[in-house]
Amino acid sequence: MDGAIIETGGLVKAFGARRAIDGVSLEVPAGVCFGFLGPNGAGKTTLIRMLLGLARPTAGWARVRGHAVPDEAPAALARVGGIVEEARFYPYLTGRQNLRAQAALLDPGAAARIPATLDRVGLAGRADERVGRYSMGMRQRLGVARALLADPELLVLDEPTNGLDPAGIAEFREMIRGMVEQEGRTVFLSSHLLDEVQRTCDHVAIVDHGRVIVQGSVRELIRSGETGMAVDADDPARARRILAALPGVRGVRERADGTLLALMSDPGREAGLAISRALAAAGVGLASLARSEESLEERFLDLTRGSTPSGPGAPPPPPPPPPS
């Protein structure tokens, strides 16, 4: 599918006077891994529930695979798989039986995909054990297997790495990237593990207090933050003056650890050489010099620290009309 696989416009979900989702307009391109980030209570799961037809919007609209949800849910969700909050199963049935129960509601070929799907998530050897005996990580894997049964164009995964150990997380990341890069699926992934999102996702939206603060590619988002050269010098005051006078330096900031950050858009090798020469010429000792780029986590904290909650009376932005 070309274009956006998920689109929302002015989406609102209110619980009484409180708006869990407050005028969210989102566009998720097809064929990417899209990270949906936000602090606890930001409205991530609520939005996911609306996208999957599990909850109705109070206002606004949402389209999945070009179909409105919840009105055209059968068409919209026909090739969508997901995990919401946590993967829940019939604990007294085996993993395979759980998948059969789901496959009965999907396309006729879904049951035939069960062995391959179990194999893919590494549960083929344990598929005939009762799910009640599974570890949390195994349940998460089985949740992914269930989501894959629909041969989904779109996978919606809400905190999918919960309960996975570091090796499991790394394996999971590879699996997600494989789904996107080799199989052309779109993955919409909410997670509080920002480092994981940075490593796994191509695009990201940051949500807080029910509103999307920013969305775009991960690279652009990080670039829009503070990049520069971190300088550890024996005379910070003089070093600061010297750095500020160098071409290409937009400013100099002192960091919490006492080192300096020379802000520049292209903190490459040439910039490093220029800084070391200038400091050496002035007789300032240089202990270390390194390229510094804000991580997604730092960028996320910057962005969410400044956002304000939407009051119950605050009107949402007017929803743009749904695409025809």
Add this chain to the structure above:
Amino acid sequence: MRLDAVRQEVVKIRGRRAMFWCALVIPAGLAVTVLVVAAILRAVRPEDYFGGDDLLQAMSAGAALAGVVMGTLLGAQAGAYDVQQGTFRYLAMTGRPRLGLYLARVPALLAVLLAVLVPAVVVAAVAGALMPVGDSVRPGLSDHALAVWSPLVQTWIYALVAFGIGALLRSVGVAIAVALVASLGALPVLSLVSEVSETAGDLVLPMAVLRLVEDTGRPLWLAAAVAVAWCAVFVGAGAARTVRAEY
């Protein structure tokens, strides 16, 4: 409604093993208990012994009582389990109509209840046919048919009521408690209405069920319509909640 979906609902009900095995063993156990009592009576007090169609009826009544209780438990659980367990959202996110997902459980529940009553009915039929008749009459085909029909229809009806209650309350424990109180307490008490007005009594579920299993002199068609209406109200209320709720 897809047959495979109904089959999977059967697997889910059957998979709750403790409840399923209780439902299988208890009605048959109660029927056997009646048989043992009859055998003891024949040995020690032959004048009180009951056999033939009386024994068949007594065993059938035992199976019906146990069937109503187990039907109520299985029905309430079938109605509430998926939502309580959090699995219903995974069924709903397939995009399948929620009403279809909900109604697929009905034939599954009825089929399981039919299956769990088979041992009790078979034991009653064999005992009724083989045990000495005593002062009773050897049961005929219509007696055997009634011995199957009576526990089955009572179990089904109260299971459907409990199923609706389960879907409404969405908590297995609470649904079982409420459904048991309704089936064994509130509804039977309500049938006292028939002491005041026979016409009003016709509209009470236990009276309608009674008419379905024995001739009380009231119209059979009315009893059938009233029983269907009661089931429809409870199952319908559960359906409305299932369709409208958010998961």
